[in-house]
Amino acid sequence: MTDANTDTESGRVETTHPETERQLSIDEVGDLARTVIENTERVIVGSHDAIEHIVTAILGRGHVLLEDVPGVGKTMLARAIARSFESSFSRVQFTPDLLPSDVTGTNVFNQKTREFDFRPGPIFANVVLGDEINRAPPKTQSALLEAMEETQVTVDGTTYALEQPFTVIATQNAIERGRTYELPVAEVDRFMKRLELGYPEPDAESAMLDRTVGTHPIDRLEPVATLDQLRGARATVGEVTVEGPIRQYVTRLANHTRERAELGVSPRGSLSLLRAAQARAALDGRGYVIPDDIQHEAEVTLAHRIRPASGTDRTGADVVRAALSSVRVE
Known part of the structure; x- marks a missing residue:
């Protein structure tokens, strides 16, 4: 059951769900x-x-x-x-x-x-x-x-x-x-x-x-x-720990694609990869993300956002695989 609140000035209708x-x-x-x-x-x-x-x-x-x-x-x-x-x-x-x-x-x-x-x-x-x-x-x-x-x-x-x-x-x-x-x-x-x-x-x-x-x-x-x-599971996944080195690793992966493609991974793509990795960690019974989670989710999360340089036969998946093989985990 939901409760709807209407802001008559902006015309915005907000729907909230009881925190049950x-x-x-x-x-x-x-x-x-x-x-x-x-x-x-x-x-x-x-x-x-x-x-x-x-x-x-x-x-x-x-x-x-x-x-x-x-x-x-x-x-x-x-x-x-x-x-x-x-x-x-x-x-x-x-x-x-x-x-x-x-x-x-x-x-x-x-x-x-x-x-x-x-x-x-x-x-x-x-x-x-x-x-x-x-x-x-x-x-x-x-x-x-x-x-x-x-x-x-x-x-x-x-x-x-x-x-x-x-x-x-x-x-x-x-x-x-x-x-x-x-x-x-x-x-x-x-x-x-x-x-x-x-x-x-x-x-x-x-x-x-x-x-x-x-x-x-x-x-x-x-x-x-x-x-x-x-809803409870999604709330838990959102709190899975992502340490600084993991966030930096994702940033370096994204930058690698931007430097080697006509259109690289967007910041939204980086966030999606982190969220997917959080869910992967929870599926494996961990409350924290490790590099393996990032590497497991990277191709399906990033490849479709990439447009390789024109005149090449590389795909977005090729660019992601190259990033994974060359960007170090620090």
């Missing part, structure tokens, strides 16, 4: 994460690392971009993770004719009251699946910018706070480039992680076919974590 959740211990966070991962694997076979990355992104207050060819389970993975929490879930199918108001909501004139009523769009959910986000034009994609960065949306001068926790999991079609729109750099930078699933191994694909030949397991999947537990 209990902050979890580090061990409880790890147990919660593993329970969600195992529950998701009841549906998704052979994608343990990707599931783990998404769960740690949610714990680290981040958003995830899944990019791959059609048919490898991107949408089903997002649905399975969302169903593992007792959370509100919405799906937006991005199409060329989708409007920003179809995402954020719109004001509708009420004939009885002779006033405009706000009707929230699908962005008002704890987990929002943006399916094939690059099929919509940039104007519509930009409807997510404020929501992803500030967990709020502004419609006709009035600001509405989104539900907490709030996570966007977007899928992107890596094929048919001529029929899609490139995501704006500002939007790509708001995703904590970009992941590729790839084709499953033969054994995993066979197991998947066995599970889904009849009733799909997603239909039987039950939540294993409450929103209060998730």
Whole structure:
């Protein structure tokens, strides 16, 4: 249940959540994460690392971009993770004719009251699946910018706070480039992680076919974590210790990419890497970040933010790997 407070001068609507959740211990966070991962694997076979990355992104207050060819389970993975929490879930199918108001909501004139009523769009959910986000034009994609960065949306001068926790999991079609729109750099930078699933191994694909030949397991999947537990876990992850040398190491990695690419890692990217590393540490049962956490999360957190110099065949992942191999931990 939420309480809404309205500032009549600014038109800002603030939504607060009662502080009923209990902050979890580090061990409880790890147990919660593993329970969600195992529950998701009841549906998704052979994608343990990707599931783990998404769960740690949610714990680290981040958003995830899944990019791959059609048919490898991107949408089903997002649905399975969302169903593992007792959370509100919405799906937006991005199409060329989708409007920003179809995402954020719109004001509708009420004939009885002779006033405009706000009707929230699908962005008002704890987990929002943006399916094939690059099929919509940039104007519509930009409807997510404020929501992803500030967990709020502004419609006709009035600001509405989104539900907490709030996570966007977007899928992107890596094929048919001529029929899609490139995501704006500002939007790509708001995703904590970009992941590729790839084709499953033969054994995993066979197991998947066995599970889904009849009733799909997603239909039987039950939540294993409450929103209060998730809020408590996120609060704990936010307090995982990050010592000065770790922060300096991340800064040096970011500077390395900036010096060797046309567009390097932004400060937002550095912060995302630290938050992802905090969640990784909690998953491993530690209340402090070590260099291994940074190195584990660096490629999926930084590579999509990098634009290599023109005329080279290097990718963002190449730049990140070069940084990891040459920047020392001090």
